[in-house]
Amino acid sequence: MIEVRNLTKKYGDKVAVRNISFKVEKGEILGFLGPNGAGKSTTMNMLTGYISSTSGEVLIDGTDILEDPRKAKANIGYLPEIPPLYVDMTVEAYLSFIYDLKKCKLPRSAHIKDVCSLCKIEDVKHRIIKNLSKGYRQRVGLAQALINNPPVLILDEPTVGLDPNQIIEIRSLIKKLGKRHTVILSSHILPEIQAVCDRIIIINKGEVAADGTADEIANNITNEHKMTLRIEGPTHTADDKRLITDAIKGIQGVKYIRADMEREKGIYDYDVETDGQTDVRREINRVCSENGWNILMLQLSDLTLEDIFLKITMDEGIGSKNDKKKKAASPKIGLKVDDKGRLNAVKEGEEEEKEEAEPEKAAENEENNGGEE
Amino acid sequence: MLAIYRREMGSFFTSGVAYVFLAVFWLVSGIFFYNTVIAAENADTSNLFQSMFIIVLFLIPILTMKLLSEEKKNKTDQGLLTAPISLWDIVLGKYFAALTLYIIAESIIFVYAFIINYLGDVIWPSLLGNYFAMLFLGAAFIAVGLFISSLTENQMASAVVCLVVLFVIYLSENLVATFENGNFAKRLAYKAVTNMAFYSRYVEFTRGVFSLPSVLFFVSTAFVFNFLTVKGLEKRRWS
Numbered sequence: 319m320i321e322v323r324n325l326t327k328k329y330g331d332k333v334a335v336r337n338i339s340f341k342v343e344k345g346e347i348l349g350f351l352g353p354n355g356a357g358k359s360t361t362m363n364m365l366t367g368y369i370s371s372t373s374g375e376v377l378i379d380g381t382d383i384l385e386d387p388r389k390a391k392a393n394i395g396y397l398p399e400i401p402p403l404y405v406d407m408t409v410e411a412y413l414s415f416i417y418d419l420k421k422c423k424l425p426r427s428a429h430i431k432d433v434c435s436l437c438k439i440e441d442v443k444h445r446i447i448k449n450l451s452k453g454y455r456q457r458v459g460l461a462q463a464l465i466n467n468p469p470v471l472i473l474d475e476p477t478v479g480l481d482p483n484q485i486i487e488i489r490s491l492i493k494k495l496g497k498r499h500t501v502i503l504s505s506h507i508l509p510e511i512q513a514v515c516d517r518i519i520i521i522n523k524g525e526v527a528a529d530g531t532a533d534e535i536a537n538n539i540t541n542e543h544k545m546t547l548r549i550e551g552p553t554h555t556a557d558d559k560r561l562i563t564d565a566i567k568g569i570q571g572v573k574y575i576r577a578d579m580e581r582e583k584g585i586y587d588y589d590v591e592t593d594g595q596t597d598v599r600r601e602i603n604r605v606c607s608e609n610g611w612n613i614l615m616l617q618l619s620d621l622t623l624e625d626i627f628l629k630i631t632m633d634e635g636i637g638s639k640n641d642k643k644k645k646a647a648s649p650k651i652g653l654k655v656d657d658k659g660r661l662n663a664v665k666e667g668e669e670e671e672k673e674e675a676e677p678e679k680a681a682e683n684e685e686n687n688g689g690e691e
Numbered sequence: 692m693l694a695i696y697r698r699e700m701g702s703f704f705t706s707g708v709a710y711v712f713l714a715v716f717w718l719v720s721g722i723f724f725y726n727t728v729i730a731a732e733n734a735d736t737s738n739l740f741q742s743m744f745i746i747v748l749f750l751i752p753i754l755t756m757k758l759l760s761e762e763k764k765n766k767t768d769q770g771l772l773t774a775p776i777s778l779w780d781i782v783l784g785k786y787f788a789a790l791t792l793y794i795i796a797e798s799i800i801f802v803y804a805f806i807i808n809y810l811g812d813v814i815w816p817s818l819l820g821n822y823f824a825m826l827f828l829g830a831a832f833i834a835v836g837l838f839i840s841s842l843t844e845n846q847m848a849s850a851v852v853c854l855v856v857l858f859v860i861y862l863s864e865n866l867v868a869t870f871e872n873g874n875f876a877k878r879l880a881y882k883a884v885t886n887m888a889f890y891s892r893y894v895e896f897t898r899g900v901f902s903l904p905s906v907l908f909f910v911s912t913a914f915v916f917n918f919l920t921v922k923g924l925e926k927r928r929w930s
Contacts, residue, residue, distance in 0.1 A: 366773040370929045392775040402770025404698070406705045418694030419774045462770070 319344045319500045320470060325374035327360055334360045336524045347496040349515030350504035353631050357524040358504040359399055362474050366396040378470060395468035399475055401459025405448040409439060409458055412447060413465060422466040437461040438487065452479045471501045477510060489514050508624050520630055527630045535626055547588040548615035549606060554584025562588065565605050571596030585614065695784025703792055712754055716796040719746050724803050734811040737897040740821040744893055747829055748857050754792060755836025756850035758785045764844040778921045786837055786917055793829045797822070817899050824896030827909035828889065832857060834916035841920045864888050
């Protein structure tokens, strides 16, 4: 439905968007995620033909937006970051104007009524847009995009400035629209993207940093699987801590364990990291019951979209802090690099790092083996 | 184009620009009419039309100032430029809306003709010739104003720059009037300015000459500036 090939936009020397390519299939809801200034809006403006691209092409339903703009634009409903509302008109007059502008052939009053009821703006239909609240304006903007039922909807931060109730409403509306339309949605609100989108593209500094479902991206970014355990030992002392740590370290598939704070008296939390291939929960349970320890809590804490986002967008900041972890994680990526995926652009350094980490991996394995004996 | 034309006409009236424009136009032209025709007991309207040039000069910037600058400021241009229409549709829609309002304003002439009819004989050929001359003059000036409006986001700047440009066009002829027999550079300037003279061409009509080349001049000026507006909008997308 939408195909973007090597899209680049330069403003003088500054590259706003660099070589972005992706495809959106019919009926898909795609989320565009990225920090402010990452190039989301620029990309959307190029998709809709508001600005031209420096190079690359955008195909809407097979039509190039720059070669046959009218045909391509007829397939798009666009809600820009600031809804393009004429504030001196009433909602109804404005929608009627958009109806004319898009040369809509559907029955006028019925279609406008449909769109209004879909966006829940029937009760403000006869009011002047100037007097509407931000939430209503946003919805009028959405209604404007829906006129003429375009197969493609491009929404730039549709929930910005809305209150929580309205956000939920708009989200469910977008989900509903996703059944009939192909939707591209941009946001920097992570739960929103996660709740609404089938697929996510993370853009950072004008480049596609990751592409896939939230789980896929999480798997590609890292194979770390973490869990938090709370185990009660018999003596309620620090000796327990050492014993438990050693025992769990010996379990096949556990990469790393660290005793955390003392949560209850003499009872500690343990952060466990596994290789992501073996499910170690049953094994831990067995070891504990053999030793007469009680598991009070077991919580899986896989990467959330937030973790992924931070990992991708804040490359330097986290780098030093997570150095050790990253090295521990690198061999795992080495095992699984065959599924390559769209991740190639994420961290070019990883390739080298992997090799650096090779000897360490061996060392670590030895260490693990040592623990087993 | 029709959608934009209709919206723009509506906006002229809801924003009050139309009322101010029409009121001022009719008031000032009424004063001129009283002075040059009724008080002077003269059925000849050529003096009236000569004075009208000034009204057109001052009022066209008000008509055109917000046409494109406001779209840019409110980001509503994003809606227009992503709609399945061409840039010509946008520019011409706005252009003809302004022109329509201008024609409504200058048609007050027929009311004056009606009054003259009671007091004496209307000289119809001269009056109609002048009416159309004024129409073409306005058509050219509106295109200039629209172009200037497309260059800025600020309505006031657009109005002031437009006024200055039109005023310079008007004054340039006086400026070079003594250059006719000067050195080469002066003669060149004289030639250039008199060939592009708006005022002399317009005044020619008030003297009863219906000059087709001048009509062509005004119409092509209108076309050139609308063309520049379209190209300007296009250029902005490519920058």
